[in-house]
Amino acid sequence: MKSRFLKRENLHYWGLSDYTRLNELHNEFLNLDKKLSVSAMDFETISDQLIRLGVVETMRSANITAMYAVQWMCGQTFDFSKSQVKIHSSRLIKIGIDIALRFNLSKFCPVAIREIRKVVVADCPIPDWYQMPQIFKLAS
Numbered sequence: 001m002k003s004r005f006l007k008r009e010n011l012h013y014w015g016l017s018d019y020t021r022l023n024e025l026h027n028e029f030l031n032l033d034k035k036l037s038v039s040a041m042d043f044e045t046i047s048d049q050l051i052r053l054g055v056v057e058t059m060r061s062a063n064i065t066a067m068y069a070v071q072w073m074c075g076q077t078f079d080f081s082k083s084q085v086k087i088h089s090s091r092l093i094k095i096g097i098d099i100a101l102r103f104n105l106s107k108f109c110p111v112a113i114r115e116i117r118k119v120v121v122a123d124c125p126i127p128d129w130y131q132m133p134q135i136f137k138l139a140s
Contacts, residue, residue: 042114049095049112056091065091072099073108
């Protein structure tokens with residue numbers, strides 16, 4: 001827990017605090033696996049988005065344009081007087097990425113989630129044709 005949270009919850013004095021709230025949080029954390037559900041996700045890269053939306057036709061041009069986005073994420077600035085930068089910038093704008101602006105991680109994710117499906121987990125019944133192994137018992 002961060003100190004700001006501990007102060008807000010009045011848990012910042014060792015031995016002088018009421019730790020029931022901290023115990024509740026700890027139990028919630030330990031029981032987190034019971035709240036989670038399994039899901040299957042299909043991810044889509046920048047290159048995949050460019051091809052799916054018809055912005056480019058070949059994977060090579062999609063990968064080159066995606067590299068501009070990766071360089072932008074790494075902090076590189078571009079010279080927009082060059083025609084290649086303008087071409088790749090206009091392609092990226094069509095999928096919602098503006099490399100003319102400064103990169104902000106809180107507003108951008110390089111991989112898009114295309115589809116999420118819930119996976120139902122159940123016991124698998126034993127087929128009727130399966131023969132259980134015989135366990136040998138030793139005479140005592």
